[in-house]
Amino acid sequence: MFDAAAVKRDFPILNQPGEPSLVFLDSGASSQKPQVVIDALVNYYSTANSNVHRGVYKLAVAADAAFDGTREQVAMWLNAPSSDEVIFTRGTTEAINLVASSWGRANLQPGDLVVSTLMEHHSSFVPWQMVAEEKGARFEAVRLTASGELDQDHYQELLAQHPKVVAFTHVSNVLGTINPVKEMTAQAHAVGAIVCLDAAQSAPHMAIDVQDLDVDFLALSGHKMLAPMGVGVLYGKRALLEAMPPYQSGGSMIRKVTLEKTTFANLPHKFEAGTPSVGDVVGLGAAISYLQGLGFADIARHEHDLAAAAIGQLNALPGVTVYGPGADVPRAGVVSFAVDGVHPHDVAALLDEKGVAVRAGHHCAQPLMRELGVTATTRASFYVYNTIDDVDRLVEGVRHAQRVFA
Numbered sequence: 001m002f003d004a005a006a007v008k009r010d011f012p013i014l015n016q017p018g019e020p021s022l023v024f025l026d027s028g029a030s031s032q033k034p035q036v037v038i039d040a041l042v043n044y045y046s047t048a049n050s051n052v053h054r055g056v057y058k059l060a061v062a063a064d065a066a067f068d069g070t071r072e073q074v075a076m077w078l079n080a081p082s083s084d085e086v087i088f089t090r091g092t093t094e095a096i097n098l099v100a101s102s103w104g105r106a107n108l109q110p111g112d113l114v115v116s117t118l119m120e121h122h123s124s125f126v127p128w129q130m131v132a133e134e135k136g137a138r139f140e141a142v143r144l145t146a147s148g149e150l151d152q153d154h155y156q157e158l159l160a161q162h163p164k165v166v167a168f169t170h171v172s173n174v175l176g177t178i179n180p181v182k183e184m185t186a187q188a189h190a191v192g193a194i195v196c197l198d199a200a201q202s203a204p205h206m207a208i209d210v211q212d213l214d215v216d217f218l219a220l221s222g223h224k225m226l227a228p229m230g231v232g233v234l235y236g237k238r239a240l241l242e243a244m245p246p247y248q249s250g251g252s253m254i255r256k257v258t259l260e261k262t263t264f265a266n267l268p269h270k271f272e273a274g275t276p277s278v279g280d281v282v283g284l285g286a287a288i289s290y291l292q293g294l295g296f297a298d299i300a301r302h303e304h305d306l307a308a309a310a311i312g313q314l315n316a317l318p319g320v321t322v323y324g325p326g327a328d329v330p331r332a333g334v335v336s337f338a339v340d341g342v343h344p345h346d347v348a349a350l351l352d353e354k355g356v357a358v359r360a361g362h363h364c365a366q367p368l369m370r371e372l373g374v375t376a377t378t379r380a381s382f383y384v385y386n387t388i389d390d391v392d393r394l395v396e397g398v399r400h401a402q403r404v405f406a
């Protein structure tokens, strides 16, 4: 049994006094932080803070060890062959922009095809659309089925046109759909395309093995997985990263600078120009350890159970439409819905009156909103600290919104 009530006690922000107590259902946007992550930050800044990769004094050595140690930890967590293939970024957005800019500019030619999907967050859509436009490449997106899954027939049609790159999300931040990454990646490779995976909504919630998935690039954000804001990861296959030009230039990423020419550092430093967010990286390490302690398989099961309960109870309310796959298939703990006659922002505001924090809007997924035929949805997203009582509070809040607008 996953003891979410015990997990919740580890998160100070969820245990503040006052009525109604806080039910936080917006972890898809950003998660809360457990005491161990807060402590890791305090400890780092109290005992080891210094810039990295340049000092010889004890603090600098301690900061280097903490920073590079976390890189090793991330590589082991993702099962990356080498920590040289782990690049720290500010988050998923920066990681995908790095790939689209660096790999895209170096490899795309006029007439090439870039494949995305209609369920992408803008950060896995717009960077590829922009570089395609810049290079005169075509940009196409896989359509969706009525149940909110990728239309695999359409994907096959696009693959038959030999794209250079397929960029898509592991888990939809609106629908909770889990895409068949391993199969789609193998099919992309079979036609010579590389795969750039957006793992922003998967890495926090399920075990990830980059060698098993065989993706070429994978991007994730620390702040969605209990770590501080300001740190994320790009994993990339060594051969691709080595062949790519730097994304940003400046300090820490050079081998030699002369008036005539600059040469670049080895991986991963070539892609880490400037001072990184060392404390946040340390916090990411603490978050990974905490999540591994809970167990990713159990986390995924727990969130699926919460989503199943929420979908069942919301569907039972007249006038409520739930989007995305049902709970009879593996799906993530993201549940988007509409309440007849109540704008999503009003649903969210009325839920907030009851202490329930949900998100309303287009969720940075306007192409998907267009597919759904709406401008916005209300979204509840679950994480390790959510309990079945939180689902009940959500459903009570929706009924409250219905009564207000009756």
Ligand code: PMP
Pocket (backbone or CB within 6 Å): 028, 029, 090, 091, 092, 093, 094, 121, 123, 124, 169, 171, 172, 173, 198, 200, 201, 221, 223, 364
């Ligand atoms: N991709 C997906 C699927 C997301 O849900 C998000 C965050 N909402 C992002 C990318 C962007 O992440 P960040 O803002 O941390 O860069």
